[in-house]
Amino acid sequence: MLEESVVLIGKKPAMNYVLATTLPLAEGKKVVLKARGRAISKAVDVVEVVRRRFVQNAVIERVNIGTEEGRVGNDGRARNVSTIEIVVAPPNQAKKK
């Protein structure tokens, strides 16, 4: 079974998440990046920086988008928030030698 590592994208600088994504990939594990709302753009940035600078042949296996319901906003009203899930696989996972 292939181990997966989950990285939740939040408010820290993107480079923190780039590192958190690069390390498991370098060990041959898949990484699932998850983000909500405005952090979605950052999740895409993180994947792109990893693929261009750190793990060059990393493969984007899957990108899912969705909605998380019933989160309560600052005004006390329930609101939905969009989500993204990006699965990145290490290079040799995809092209099996």
Next chain:
Amino acid sequence: MLEESVVLIGKKPAMNYVLATTLPLAEGKKVVLKARGRAISKAVDVVEVVRRRFVQNAVIERVNIGTEEGRVGNDGRARNVSTIEIVVAPPNQAKKK
């Protein structure tokens, strides 16, 4: 051949893009939503609102992420910007009767 409609996500309110996406879907066309940088989150929001409120069985056919190189920022330095492309198909496209 299946007609495609392209919606570029920018700085307008999300509902503008929701409408621009809903109309072609209602006519049986595919819609390609494209966004860069911070607008990426808005693109995901638009697709989710369309699927939940307007074209309930619309199908997300494909989500691609990438990088656009060489855009020059406010400081005059070239910088890369992340991009997303989401292809949404009308319901009857996917499940052919």
